[in-house]
Amino acid sequence: MITAREATLxxxxxxxxxxxxxxxxxxxxxxxxxxxxxxxxxxxxxxVIGCKTTTVPAGNDFRLTKQALEQAVAKNREQDLIPFFVCxxxxxxxxxxxxxxxxxxxxxxxxxxxxxxxxxxxGSALTCPEFRPLAAGSERADSFNFNPHKxxxxxFDCLALWVADSTHLxxxxxxxxxxxxxxxxxxxxxxxxxxxxxxxxxxAMRMYGAEGIRKHIRDDVMQAKWLAxxxxxxxxxxxIVPVVFGLVVFRIKxxxxxxxxxxxxxxxxxxxxxxxxxxxxxxxxxxxxxEVLRAAVGSxxxxxxxxxxxxxxxxEQAAKAIIAPE
Ligand SMILES: *Cc1c(COP(=O)(O)O)cnc(C)c1O
Numbered sequence: 001m002i003t004a005r006e007a008t009l010x011x012x013x014x015x016x017x018x019x020x021x022x023x024x025x026x027x028x029x030x031x032x033x034x035x036x037x038x039x040x041x042x043x044x045x046x047x048v049i050g051c052k053t054t055t056v057p058a059g060n061d062f063r064l065t066k067q068a069l070e071q072a073v074a075k076n077r078e079q080d081l082i083p084f085f086v087c088x089x090x091x092x093x094x095x096x097x098x099x100x101x102x103x104x105x106x107x108x109x110x111x112x113x114x115x116x117x118x119x120x121x122x123g124s125a126l127t128c129p130e131f132r133p134l135a136a137g138s139e140r141a142d143s144f145n146f147n148p149h150k151x152x153x154x155x156f157d158c159l160a161l162w163v164a165d166s167t168h169l170x171x172x173x174x175x176x177x178x179x180x181x182x183x184x185x186x187x188x189x190x191x192x193x194x195x196x197x198x199x200x201x202x203x204a205m206r207m208y209g210a211e212g213i214r215k216h217i218r219d220d221v222m223q224a225k226w227l228a229x230x231x232x233x234x235x236x237x238x239x240i241v242p243v244v245f246g247l248v249v250f251r252i253k254x255x256x257x258x259x260x261x262x263x264x265x266x267x268x269x270x271x272x273x274x275x276x277x278x279x280x281x282x283x284x285x286x287x288x289x290x291e292v293l294r295a296a297v298g299s300x301x302x303x304x305x306x307x308x309x310x311x312x313x314x315x316e317q318a319a320k321a322i323i324a325p326e
Contacts, residue, residue, distance in 0.1 A: 001045050001085055003163070004114030004142070005030060006172035008084040011112065027051070031076050032085040035064035035099060037092040039118065052081065062095045062241070062287070064088060066103025073111050086113045090135050091122025094285045094294075095241045095249050098122075101137030109140070117141040120159075122245050124151035125221075128214045134244070142168075151220075151246070151298050152213055154204045158197045220246040220297045223307040227295060230311050236318055240287060246297040251290070252318055267291040270314075270321040277317065280310050 008030065012018045018026050030051040034042040035058045046053045056072045059065050073083045086108055088099040101117065108115035117138045123146025125131040138144060145161045148154040163169050208216065224246045231237040231250050238253040251267045254260035268291045271284045284293050295310060 001032065001049050001051070001114075001116075003169045003172040004032075004085040004116070005049060005051065007114060007168040008082065008112070010171075012082075026082060029080065029082045030084045031081045032087070033069060033072060033083065033113070034087050035068075035089065035092075037062050037064070037094055037097060038087055038089055039093045039120065042087050042118070051084070058097070058099075062092060062097035064099040064104065066100050066107055069104060069107045073107065073113075083111055083113055085116065087116045087118050088138075088141070090117055090119035090138060091125075091245060093121070094287060096122055096245050096247045097241065098134055098244075101135065102140070103137070105137050105140035108142075114143070115141045117144045119144060119146040121147070121150045121247075124148065124213075125217050125245055127152070127210065128217055148201050148204065151217065152201070152204060153208055153216060153300050154201050158201050160201070217246075220302070223302070223304055224248050224295070224297045226304070227297070227307050227311055231314070234315065236322065237314075240292050248295040248297075249285075249287075249292055250295070251292045252322060256322055264289075264291040266321045267293060270317055273317040273321060274313060277313060280306075280313055282310075 005027070009018075009023050009026065012026070013020050013023065027050070032042070032046050032051055032053050034053060034055055036055050037058045038055075043053060054072050054076060056064055056068045059068065069086065076083055086104055088101050088104040090098055090101065092099075105115060107113065117135075119126070119135070119138065122131075123135075123144070126135055126146075141164065143161060143163045145159055148158045148160060149156045205213070221243075224243050228239055228243045228248045228250070231248070232239060236252055236256040237250050240249040240251065252263065252270060254263040257263060257266055267284070271282055271291070271293055274280060274282050282293055282295055284291055286292070297307060299306075
């Protein structure tokens with residue numbers, strides 16, 4: 001976001017829209033755009049760099065749409081603010097929704113916004129060719145990240161960031177000092193006491209190979225789909241969104257309860273019962289005000305046995321939650 005900010009302000013100076021002396025003041029007019037399904041790290045980054053944010057409501061299927069973004073940008077322009085950054089998500093944290101990436105690219109291009117694609121979780125699936133069409137539009141991003149620690153068998157933490165044009169990043173973050181090595185651009189990437197994260201990823205790649213990584217992803221997606229099918233077949237659960245990657249978002253359905261208005265209570269009780277039980281960890285979320293459960297398949301040594309165990313525990317605890325939803 002710092003790079004986006006500097007690139008925007010540099011451009012405005014070059015265009016003569018603002019003079020360099022007023023840059024500092026204009027900084028407070030910069031606005032970044034996120035959907036309401038965007039991970040909290042976006043808001044946190046905005047706090048760190050001190051810019052405004054506009055949260056754009058996602059559509060019914062939890063995707064950020066082109067139209068909603070356009071409207072938000074137009075409104076802020078009327079308020080004399082400076083839109084400078086938009087983040088599209090490939091696989092949101094709540095539901096693995098995929099924003100309208102080509103539509104966001106159109107708006108970013110038209111409005112001169114820096115376009116970042118957050119593919120932190122689902123980006124790993126792009127190692128498999130069959131998932132790549134889902135990310136259409138992300139090739140138009142200015143920057144793209146995914147976290148190998150989420151799903152590429154790499155220990156926490158490791159984030160891979162790609163930028164389309166590294167000159168902005170180098171310009172934004174380079175500070176030259178005599179005691180630094182001379183190579184151009186190095187200072188932008190030089191925290192001196194740096195951890196060597198790429199080595200972990202290199203080992204994972206050498207150990208599993210491209211095919212091993214793809215197999216891991218595909219096995220996990222199969223297990224997630226298996227679990228989803230079992231839940232639906234059981235009759236007491238409903239899926240909130242279709243399973244695309246390794247995340248199953250579901251809940252006890254209102255019809256399974258004698259009092260359907262108690263559905264959020266029952267699902268809160270179910271999450272608590274499962275986690276108190278201690279054999280699996282399940283983290284829920286709220287979608288449109290409703291409590292839902294999220295089962296993520298993706299650990300390094302997870303197998304079909306784990307998915308099976310989860311289903312057994314879910315059935316056993318759901319029975320209790322349905323009888324006593326309070
Ligand atoms: C997990 C996640 C993040 C944050 O990743 P960290 O592992 O905490 O660095 C950001 N965005 C999305 C979409 C995520 O799923």
